[in-house]
Amino acid sequence: MGGPEIDHLITLLAKLPGMGPRSARRAALRMLQQPEQRMLPLAQALAAAAAAVRPCADCGNLDSRDPCSICADPRRDRSIICVVEGVGDLWALERAGVHHGLYHVLGGTLSALSGTRPEDLTITALLSRIEEGETREVILALGATVDGATTAHFLADQLRPTGVTVTRVGQGVPIGGALDVLDDGTLAAALRGRRSA
Structure with a gap:
C-alpha cells in the first residue's frame, strides 16, 4: 500500500478499541495528509501522556x-x-x-x-x-x-x-x-x- 511505516501505523491503530482495519486506514490517511496539524501533535501528546500518566497510589485512577x-x-x-x-x-x-x-x-x-x-x-x-x-x-x-x-x-x-x-x-x-x-x-x-x- 504505502510502505512498512504506513502498514505499521495502520496495524497499531487497528488495535485500539472500536477501531477496525478499515477505520484505522481512514485515520492513518487523514493524519498522513496533514502531518503537521494532525500527526505530530498526536505523537507529542502520546509521548507526553506515556511519560507522565500513572495510577494514583490512593484510588487507582x-x-x-x-x-x-x-x-x-x-x-x-x-x-x-x-x-x-x-x-x-x-x-x-x-x-x-x-x-x-x-x-x-x-x-x-x-x-x-x-x-x-x-x-x-x-x-x-x-x-x-x-x-x-x-x-x-x-x-x-x-x-x-x-x-x-x-x-x-x-x-x-x-x-x-x-x-x-x-x-x-x-x-x-x-x-x-x-x-x-x-x-x-x-x-x-x-x-x-x-x-x-
Whole structure:
C-alpha cells in the first residue's frame, strides 16, 4: 500500500478499541495528509501522556498527579468511596457528575472463568483505606454481570465487619451492562437508586 511505516501505523491503530482495519486506514490517511496539524501533535501528546500518566497510589485512577486530581480535591466528600471495576467506569461517573466523593478502582472483577481471584484485585488496599476511619459509606458501582454481582457480594461480606454502610447502584444498570458505555442520565439514576448490598 504505502510502505512498512504506513502498514505499521495502520496495524497499531487497528488495535485500539472500536477501531477496525478499515477505520484505522481512514485515520492513518487523514493524519498522513496533514502531518503537521494532525500527526505530530498526536505523537507529542502520546509521548507526553506515556511519560507522565500513572495510577494514583490512593484510588487507582490514571492521572499525571499522585494523588490524582480527584483524591487531592478538598471539595470531595471523603466519607464516601465509590468502588468501580476500572478507570473507564470512574471516568464515566465523573463525566455524568453524579458522585462527589472518592473512588477506588478494583482493577477487574472476580471471575472463575478467567481465574481472577481476590488477591488479583485491589481489595486489600480498599480495606486499608477504610481502616483509616474517615469512610462511612462504600458504594459498589459494579456492572450488572455475573462477575460484577459475585464481586459485589464478596466485597459486601468483606466490608460488613468494618461497620461502614455498603450500598450498590440501583435501577438503570441493565443486566450484562458495563458502566462505561451507559449514558449520563442512566448513570445518575443508578447512583441515586443505590441500595443496601
